Amino acid sequence: MKKIIILIIVIMSISIYSCDQAKEKETTGEKSDFQFLTEQFADLKIMRYQIPGFEELSLDQKKLIYYLGEAALAGRDIIFDQNFKYNLAVRRTLEEISKNFAGDRQTQEWSEFNVYLKRVWFSNGIHHHYSTDKFMPGFDKEYFEMLINNSPGSVFPLREGQQLEEFSGLLTEVIFNPDIAAKRIYSNTDFDLIELSACNYYEGVNQEEVEAYYESIKVAGDETPISYGLNSKLIKEDGKVKEDVYKVDGLYGEAISRIIYWLDKAEAVAETEQQKEALGVLAEYYKTGDLELWDKYNVLWVEDLVPEVDYVNGFIEVYGDPMGMKASWESVVNFKNLEATSRTEIISKNAQWFEDNSPTDPRFKKEEVKGVSAKVITVAQLGGDCYPSTPIGINLPNADWIRKDHGSKSVTMDNITYAYDQASLGNGFLEEFCATPEEIERSKKYGYMAGNIHTDMHECLGHGSGQLLPGTSSEALKNYSSALEESRADLFALYYMWSPKMQELGLLPDREAAMAEYDSYMRNGLMTQLTRIQPGKDIEQAHMRNRQLISRWCYESGKEDNVIEEISRDGKTYYKINDYDRLNELLGELLAEVQRIKSEGDYEAGKQLVEAYAVKFDPELHAEVLERYGKLNLAPYGGFINPVLVPVFDGENIIDVKVEYPDDYAEQMMRYAKDYSYLPTYN
Ligand code: ZN
Numbered sequence: 001m002k003k004i005i006i007l008i009i010v011i012m013s014i015s016i017y018s019c020d021q022a023k024e025k026e027t028t029g030e031k032s033d034f035q036f037l038t039e040q041f042a043d044l045k046i047m048r049y050q051i052p053g054f055e056e057l058s059l060d061q062k063k064l065i066y067y068l069g070e071a072a073l074a075g076r077d078i079i080f081d082q083n084f085k086y087n088l089a090v091r092r093t094l095e096e097i098s099k100n101f102a103g104d105r106q107t108q109e110w111s112e113f114n115v116y117l118k119r120v121w122f123s124n125g126i127h128h129h130y131s132t133d134k135f136m137p138g139f140d141k142e143y144f145e146m147l148i149n150n151s152p153g154s155v156f157p158l159r160e161g162q163q164l165e166e167f168s169g170l171l172t173e174v175i176f177n178p179d180i181a182a183k184r185i186y187s188n189t190d191f192d193l194i195e196l197s198a199c200n201y202y203e204g205v206n207q208e209e210v211e212a213y214y215e216s217i218k219v220a221g222d223e224t225p226i227s228y229g230l231n232s233k234l235i236k237e238d239g240k241v242k243e244d245v246y247k248v249d250g251l252y253g254e255a256i257s258r259i260i261y262w263l264d265k266a267e268a269v270a271e272t273e274q275q276k277e278a279l280g281v282l283a284e285y286y287k288t289g290d291l292e293l294w295d296k297y298n299v300l301w302v303e304d305l306v307p308e309v310d311y312v313n314g315f316i317e318v319y320g321d322p323m324g325m326k327a328s329w330e331s332v333v334n335f336k337n338l339e340a341t342s343r344t345e346i347i348s349k350n351a352q353w354f355e356d357n358s359p360t361d362p363r364f365k366k367e368e369v370k371g372v373s374a375k376v377i378t379v380a381q382l383g384g385d386c387y388p389s390t391p392i393g394i395n396l397p398n399a400d401w402i403r404k405d406h407g408s409k410s411v412t413m414d415n416i417t418y419a420y421d422q423a424s425l426g427n428g429f430l431e432e433f434c435a436t437p438e439e440i441e442r443s444k445k446y447g448y449m450a451g452n453i454h455t456d457m458h459e460c461l462g463h464g465s466g467q468l469l470p471g472t473s474s475e476a477l478k479n480y481s482s483a484l485e486e487s488r489a490d491l492f493a494l495y496y497m498w499s500p501k502m503q504e505l506g507l508l509p510d511r512e513a514a515m516a517e518y519d520s521y522m523r524n525g526l527m528t529q530l531t532r533i534q535p536g537k538d539i540e541q542a543h544m545r546n547r548q549l550i551s552r553w554c555y556e557s558g559k560e561d562n563v564i565e566e567i568s569r570d571g572k573t574y575y576k577i578n579d580y581d582r583l584n585e586l587l588g589e590l591l592a593e594v595q596r597i598k599s600e601g602d603y604e605a606g607k608q609l610v611e612a613y614a615v616k617f618d619p620e621l622h623a624e625v626l627e628r629y630g631k632l633n634l635a636p637y638g639g640f641i642n643p644v645l646v647p648v649f650d651g652e653n654i655i656d657v658k659v660e661y662p663d664d665y666a667e668q669m670m671r672y673a674k675d676y677s678y679l680p681t682y683n
Pocket of ligand 1: 458463486489
């Protein structure tokens, strides 16, 4: 997902594990008749995903998915408000205009208006979902004011006693003034991160006060600490710093009540007693905001491996908070893909072998690898921070002590990666950036499959591997910890993909599949992921830093032996791997070093590695890549329209649930606005 946590003195109470490894997919498998790609605008593409296997589920399982799906949509407004306090006002205003504008709808400006609205929907607010910079509309203030004044029947979200003129003036500033709320998550540590970040997790407090507050409530020596600050906004009231907690009679209560309503229904059709209990505890947590209950719920959830239907629902990931404490609301509803899960079970079962044979120092290895449960899932509904832009793999829960004592669940989302793959068929990307025809062929043949195995290895083994030396704090790497942690997980996966063990276990057919993954990883890390960066900017996102760290380090370290060769042909740059065996050794060396850094908490070495390899890049290469990419007319970011789960009633009873696949993103957004708009505009 989206993690930009750059802070020298940050107190990270939760480690970050779940992932968005969605890179530009580049393979061509069998083409399906289903239309995956529906439209493209700005730097975004909208796709659809299918829910294969849904028909074969039992009626209760279908009902469970339907109820959890409603719970996933019910919290939609929360993420808008969390991202920025005026997001709901902007969104609702734009939606009113979209419905009611009575003027000319054939102009260029009107089409720019629609692009802007779709971007706001996509990003759950006015800041880019990935870079977190405020994006600007392709029309001007005067046009916007004209729209407001020519949309009869509109109900604009005015504050009590506010005049339309005042309201429209404020909104115009919010949308058009580049200096107001310029970035959702600010990361320059020379300044007060909280003051400069537009995200809505703090109000009236500065960074120092936030740090002091959480330092004061932490219990020293607690081995099972709650996730401090996870589900609240920190505010100042009568000069006193306090938490405004997300709960039924607190912040976001209106939406939380609806979530609870659907969780209660789900409880009645739960697959196991433990799942039922977990749903009950989750609802109770939502009622009270009690973080002890959140932990209790997570333990129940992570230990229950029986149900086929599963879900994520809560305030979970902390990437949206510059302090790395407060969680955005998200939900994913899914069920197990039984066939593909046998693949990850093989990986899990052999976790100890992988740990024992890794190239890291024995002192940094886990003697007993515990609770690496892994499955492949079919996503049935996405909500909150996971919609429409979704991760392709998740590893939860986040609390370190729960992971250590009770394990974690690791999932890869097969129907989502499949949709990515299908949507990119024949887009010309491989032909443009591969160094040789063999590389293109290899990628077509193995890219999709090898990419999935990489994700499985990263999630099930990578994050769970290794241990800290006694006395090393899990917070020692501070602002570099996310990038280094992702590097560690990727290195673990990459290192082993070359191992004959992969064929022995039937995970990869041959070394060529691993070659395809090495090709694509290095190509992406050295070059093509730069398509996501705007000119003049550095790499900030943790996964992107990780990929460049690994590939640049390998490139530089193998330069003398020409392990990875930089080729210039017709003014275009390519990277060609000449020595896969040596590259594999280099990956092992780097894995050992990154593991050492983590195990010893060697902040200086971690900082040096990230700053030297992961942040900066050659601006000339960047410009070249952007130009080549621009000619392909592709969008670097993707998101998904949700399928619609439609209950079939016989009287009061649901007798079946049907799946529909709408193909109009704007229509889905307008429907959500009508059906799932539970929060007031100003919270
Ligand atoms: Zn990861």
